[in-house]
Amino acid sequence: MMATDPICGMEVDEHKAKFMLVRNGKKHYFCSKNCYHSFLTEKVSKTPGNKDKNLQGKKQEPLKDSVRAEITLPIKGMHCASCVAKIENALKNVKGVEKATVNFATEKAYITTTKDSAAETQEEAKRKIASLGYSAGTASEEGKETTLSLKVIGMDNPHCIGNVGGALSPLKGIYRKDLYPNEKAVIAYDPSLTSAEAIKKAIKDAGYEPLEEESVDREKEAREREVHQLKVQFFSSFLLALPLVLFTMTQFLPFRMPLFIENNMGALQFTITTIILLVGRQIFKRGIAAVVRAKSANMDTLITLGVGAAYLYSAFIFFSALRTSRHVGHEGLYFEVAGILVAFILLGRYLEAIARGKTSEAIKKLMGLQAKTAIIIRNGKELEVPLEQVAAGDIVLVKPGQKIPVDGVIVEGHSSVDESMVTGESIPVEKSKGGLVIGATINKSGSFMFRATKVGKDTLLAQIIKLVEDAQGSKAPIQELADRVSAYFVPTVAAIAIASFGIWYFLGYGFPFALAIFVSVLIIACPCALGLATPTAVMVGTGIGAEHGILIKSASALEDAHKVNTVIFDKTGTLTEGKPRVTDITAIGKFSEEEVLKFAAIVEKKSEHPLGEAITNAAKERKITIPNPLSFNSTSGKGVEGKFEKKTIRLGNRAFMKDEKISFGQFNEKWEHLEQEGKTVVLLAVDTMPAGLIAVADTLKQNAKEAVKSIQSLGKEVIMITGDNKRTGEAIGAQVGIQRVLAEVLPSQKADEVKKLQQDGKKVAMVGDGINDAPALTQADIGIAIGSGTDVAIEAGNIVLVKNDVRDVVKSFQLSTYAMKKIKQNLFWAFIYNVIGIPVAAGVLYPFTGWLLSPIIAGGAMAFSSVSVVTNSLSMKRFKPE
Secondary structure, eight states, X not given: OEXXXXXXXXXXXXXXXXXXXXXXXXXXXXXXXXXXHHHHHHTSSSOTTOOOGGGTTSOOOOOOTTTEEEEEEEEEOXXXXXXXXXXXXXXXXXXXXXXXXXXXXXXXXXXEEEGGGHHHHHHHHHHHHHHTTOEEOOOEETTTOEEEEEEEETOOSHHHHHHHHHHHTTSTTEEEEEEETTTEEEEEEOTTTOOHHHHHHHHHHTXXXXXXXXXXXXXXXXXXXXXXXXXXXXXXXXXXXXXXXHHHTGGGOSSOOOHHHHHTHHHHXXXXXXHHHHHTHHHHHHHHHHHHTTSOOOHHHHHHHXXXXXXXXXXXXXXXXXXXXXXXXSTTOOHHHHHHHHHHHHHHHHHHHHHHHHHTHHHHHHHHTSOSEEEEEETTEEEEEEGGGOOTTOEEEEOTTOBOOSEEEEEEEOEEEEOHHHHOOOSOEEEOTTOEEOTTOEEEESOEEEEEEXXXXXXXXXXXXXXXXXXXXXXXXXXXXXXXXHHHHHHHHHHHHHHHHHHHIIIIIOHHHHHHHHHHHHHHOOHHHHHHHHHHHHHXXXXXXXXXXXXXXXXXXXHHGGGOOEEEEEIIIIIBOSOOEEEEEEEOTTOOHHHHHHHHHHHHTTOOSHHHHHHHHHHHHTTOOOOOOSEEEEETTTEEXXXXXXXXXXXXXXXXXXXXXXXXXXXXXXXXXXXXXXXEEEEEEETTEEEEEEEEEOOBOTTHHHHHHHHHHTTOEEEEEOSSOHHHHHHHHHHHTOOEEEOSOOGGGHHHHHHHHHHTTOOEEEEEOTTTTHHHHHHSSEEEEEOOTTOGGGOOSSEEESSSOTHHHHHHHHHHHHHHHHHHHHHHHHHHHHHHHHHHHTTTTHHHHOOOOOHHHHHHHHHHHHHHHHHHHHGGGGOOOO
């Protein structure tokens, strides 16, 4: 009989369906694991990653992938957390925007909209950002934009650039074409609408020769360009500022300045300071643009006010003095304050740019793992092609020492492969025909050919990079406090500076004294540190996780994991190997052991359940022929039923037999004895007669007991959940040191058990299979999918463990605790710096100590405050799991 897959609508043969689920008495058949997973996650009360407790128990309808578009916009010009809040608020008001998040550390805006309005929303978002005084780069629908770098022979003048641009204009799906007179072209396009071949053909038809270059990391280029520019600006301003320092120290110098300098010191200070301000003009352009265009203020606005006040006041005094005297000294002038401040600010931004670049090193390392080329077999010949040209189904040859280019299955040959980039294990893994290989792992010895199954964005490495990038672009809940403070920070500081100036001036301390305080307050204030405190730690933390095979999907998951106080482990495949074997067969009545095993194997032949595989494998080991059943039905969590030679065969647990009104009461003692040994007992009935008992045992994972003990040592309660009966479950729980066992829980009931614990006030982490345990993983506060192999992209849950090592659950909690410690340190120092620094700059200590903070010292403190926060985040790289 044929059934319809409820997800994709495909017709599925009930006997050949890969997955089947019984829900509310209705059977659902699925053509693939993806559809099965989608069905499970659609039926959960909340969507993955959404921890809003107000929504639990309610059906949510997020945008489906078929209509959702994720847009990423690089933004230049942000220098503090108030910039982030301002841009976020503006983007949320753009028509078509469902969600908008701005990340200061990555300098990107992440926008969720619909595909129908993506292009319009993208352009409107860019215009809105530009109106605020920032530079928005080219947006792209996440996962759709592809960049093609070409050397176009003959395109060496503006006329030829126009020709090539005109040839590309008719092609649909081109987002951007950057054409340069040095014969270089960088073209961003949608691969679903056009192709690299079509682009090259259009250029060739226009009379030019396109040659494909290696792809370039444009973000890395931009970062290096920014660092180089800041380096030049800092050293230029530093060298120019040295004379200003000497001019302020003339009375302490062991020698006398030349008479010309002494007589013209004011003019020299004015000239040098003016040049320094021109070197750092970007600061003032952004500060003024924020006020003029966006009618708001940011970090650069504070600097512009402070430096501008010192410079303009000094210029006024200087030019006024020129009217009455030919020579003007430096008395009463504050040119050195303005010049040296700009040098300090540029130093801080230079160091900050270097440090911020290091926070994304994990992504760069992952990208560097990719092979550049692949050897494919076509028409019996070996062809070396760029990685981008490998297609699913291609036969790929890998020689000793080479990187495996994409994911696939070996079809010929054998070798040992270094999979340490995925598993963290340095010992090579033996591979032979039928074995899975992962792209970017290294072939150690021997040659083999494999069929490519996953290429491009579907490979494990590409999925890992995507997950880490998404996590680094997300925002942790703890950052909300910093965002709220930042929104009011700049106007509050400006008000304090004006009030301080007024108070000291009217107290009779004079204009120069009040001006120095005004400048110090404006300069020392630093919202940058607040804005960088959380995202830099998140970037480093998620990168460290990826290096250890722990993929943290969001900043909120990184934050929430350490709050968990209850950890639920699914038994099969999580604490156990998931490869059970038949240990005991008990025949009943006229049936022999061989008949019991044969009948059980017949109905389990169509099953993909681990117990079913154990039974069919046992039959094959005994050389028992296993014919196909005439029909097959499965009742999730209970058992299976099939027909063979006019007999109805039923295999399942006691609940299944009870439902079918078949009594095994006289064999209670036998199965209880087996269950006390930690074995799972399945009952076989032929027609309505008991036929036998089959005991199946699963091996505990080598490190399961160690992992459970480590989690308990962190003060967390550990619970095991299983479909086994209570006696078997408790026996297995005792072996790993788990005292509380939730037994006889059907797969569809696991999420309810999680919800019950949450209703008792528990913060619950669920550890299990990302596919079969999807409902429970998404219900939990933190869902941890373990041993996901190459399917990390479709896993449910907030944390994905690539390795099949249960100890990584402990590492996840340790990493979360460590990251939160660093985030809290960052926020503490960022807050305490401003809370102490601003009052001191305002002169609160002067009446008691006679000490006043110099604007130059204030500038130095401000420059290093954000650098210290980023450096503290970078120190997380020393993290070593216990």
